[in-house]
Amino acid sequence: MSTTVIDALVVGAGPVGLTLANLLGQQGVDVLLVEKEEGLIDYPRAVGIDDEALRAMQTAGLVDEVLPHTIPDQKIYMINGGRMILSEVNPTTREFGWPRRNGFVQPLVDQALLAGLDRFPNVAVRFGSEVTDLVEDMDGVVATFAAGGTVRARYVVAAEGGASPTRKRLGISFDGETRPTDGIVIDVANDPIGTPHAVFGGDPARSYASIALPHGIRRWEFTLFEDEAADVVEDDAYIAALLAPHVPDPSRLDIIRRRVYRHHARIAGRFRSGRIFLAGDAAHVMPVVGGQGWNSGIRDAFNLGWKLAAVLKGLSTDALLDTYETERRGHVTQMMAVSLEMAKEMTDHDPEKAAERDRIAANRTPEERDAQKRQAFKPQPKFDEGVVVHTPLPTSKSLPARDVPRLAGSLFPQPQATDADGVEMLLDEATGQGWRVITWNNDPAVFLSAQRLAVLDRVGARLVQVVPKAQLPWARKHATSGVTVVGDLGGESSLQAWFDARPVGAVVVRPDHVIAAECLAQELDDVLFAVLEVASIV
Structure with a gap:
């Protein structure tokens, strides 16, 4: 065979x-x-x-098929046993083109x-x-x-x-570790609560979560204590007792499924x-x-x-x-x-530790509360090694001296922009996917050698010239053949604002939207050569 x-x-x-x-x-x-x-x-x-x-x-190419099954910008409230809000998670910015949190x-x-x-x-x-x-x-x-x-x-x-x-x-x-207590998941159709947010309850009596999901589904999760057998999930009376503090009438719930899971x-x-x-x-x-x-x-x-x-x-x-x-x-x-x-903080059933957590939460400064709301605690991907080239800060006297973090190894933003015809769309749609060499205002082909251009062509990379939208007719007329011209819309989240905030005029972006390198326009050919080397491109 x-x-x-x-x-x-x-x-x-x-x-x-x-x-x-x-x-x-x-x-x-x-x-x-x-x-x-x-x-x-x-x-x-x-x-x-x-x-x-x-x-x-x-x-x-599937985001339009995924979005109908989401709740964009879903808030999370962390509350204690007395329903006091300990913190709120509600990031509403669109750095990468989409809501940061979605059910x-x-x-x-x-x-x-x-x-x-x-x-x-x-x-x-x-x-x-x-x-x-x-x-x-x-x-x-x-x-x-x-x-x-x-x-x-x-x-x-x-x-x-x-x-x-x-x-x-x-x-x-x-x-790693497996937590000593399991969890129970209960999914219910025809959401009896009907609010759009999610709640994580750090109740020392029994921690829980109550989460609104699309299409009228409500998810509950409860801690299952060590002395409770997993098969208790099949006990209707037990499930009703769990849900009684949450809904007017547990007997009228349309339960889709209930399961026990482990915390690893x-x-x-x-x-x-x-x-x-x-x-x-x-x-x-x-x-x-x-x-x-x-x-x-x-x-x-x-x-x-x-x-x-x-x-x-x-x-x-x-x-x-x-x-x-x-x-x-x-x-x-x-x-x-x-x-x-987060799991330990919200599922700790020691009353004294829970009280200390509540005291800390009550005394947070407005700045600390705002940081939690923005989800600042979530680490963004940032690669120090791999397919990334770290260039030194430029010393040009044409640039102000600023202590600006280097962004090679992090995700490139995706604001709204326009294509060469001025039609507004997300940046990735305007540039196309794959490897991209993106320059502000300049024609990137001017700064690249024939050898580098040949390699970029072989890997299907795109050369992208970003200009203020007002310059589109001129840039489109004068750009080198094969260069994609993108119009910038201006404003705080624009690419002009991004380039203005850091001492670079060119970036090399990987197919997964990670910045492989950033540099001044005149350095682009040498920096791109270094990127091609670390990417093992032949």
């Missing part, structure tokens, strides 16, 4: 595997996505999607991601297909399936959840073993309170997707794939620490 040969095998049709398959499908990579279950999981798990993940959905229904978003794969004849999906063995050799990995048959893939990505058989088969550790904070000892990668919960899990488990998995797919496609298409060497763990591990560790701290 012959063995099918493919570029990439993705194991697990959860949100990470589905997102990765879409991103690879866009790049023309031959993908097989396999899932041991007979279909998608149909019960809600994650309930929050952030702006970075929505930008990834935009890049995958969502995961199964419906997963369905949209699955349907998106129908766009790509180079992507196949097999449900009821369990991988039982992976054997790597010099040229790839041979996967064996429980129902018989094998597949040879050049690379494999395991995204099959926290219990990942692949991670265990590879003998990779999963270090763990990270894999490594994310790569040869040609096999771990992503999403297979690589890391964190408490649900921070709402970042799902989003962290999407970041994995977004980071790994463009790199895997570049290597498979012969644009970069295999060394590029080592930067996946280099870049993702640090941010995942930060997010895990934040989530764990």
Whole structure:
């Protein structure tokens, strides 16, 4: 029997595997996505999607299918046992083009991601297909399936959840902690509360969460104490007693499902073993309170997707794939620490510790409350190593001396802008996706050598000239052939404001919207050469 040969095998049709398959499908990579279950999981798990993940959905061409299943700008109130507001989370800015916090229904978003794969004849999906063995050799990995048959893939990505058989088969550790108490999730249709926000209740008697979800769904989560058996979730009287303080009549609730889950904070000892990668919960899990488990998995797919496609298409060497763990591990560790701290703060059932928490909250300054409201506690991705080039601060006397943080390794903003015809849209739509060299006012082609331009053409990079909207007719007429002209709308969130705040006139932006390097216009050719080197572009 012959063995099918493919570029990439993705194991697990959860949100990470589905997102990765879409991103690879866009790049023309031959993908097989396999899932041991007979279909998608149909019960809600994650309930929050952030702006970075929505930008990834935009890049995958699926954001319009995802948005109908979201509640944009969803507030979170942290309250104590007496319902006093300890803090409010309500970030309303749009740095990356989308609301920073959104409630969502995961199964419906997963369905949209699955349907998106129908766009790509180079992507196949097999449900009821369990991988039982992976054997790597010099040229790839041979996967064996429980129902018989094998597949040879050049690379494999395991995204099959926290219990990942692949991670265990590879003998990779999963270090961290499991909290001593479980949680109960109860999802209810025809939301009996009917308000749009989410509440996290740090009640020392029993902590809980009450979260409005799209389409009239309400999610409750309660702590299950150590002396309570997991099967209590099936006891109607027990569930009614839990919900009695929250609704006028628990007997009239339309309960969709109820489940028990564990609180884990763990990270894999490594994310790569040869040609096999771990992503999403297979690589890391964190408490649900921070709402970042799902989003962290999407970041994995977004980071790994463009790199895997570049290597498979012969644009970069295999060394590029080592930067996946280099870049993702640090941010995942930060997010895990934040989530764990939030979980401990809101689920501590020691009355004295809860009282101390309440006292601290009551004495916060207005500045501290504003920082919490803006979600300043959430660490943004920032890579010090990987596909990033850190340039020194310019010493030009044409620039004021300012202590400005360097932004290479962080996400480039996505304000509203215009295309060359003056039509308003989000920046990524105006520039197009993929590698981008973006300059303020200048024609970037003028500053690049023929050698650099040839490499950029080979990798499908875009040269982008940003000008004030008033200059569009002139810039469009005089721009070098192949340069994309974008109109800036001005104002506090504009690209002009972004460039004005820092001593650079050019940026190199990666396919995942991370700033690979920033520099003065005249330095662009040399800096781009350094970027191409760290990106292992051949």
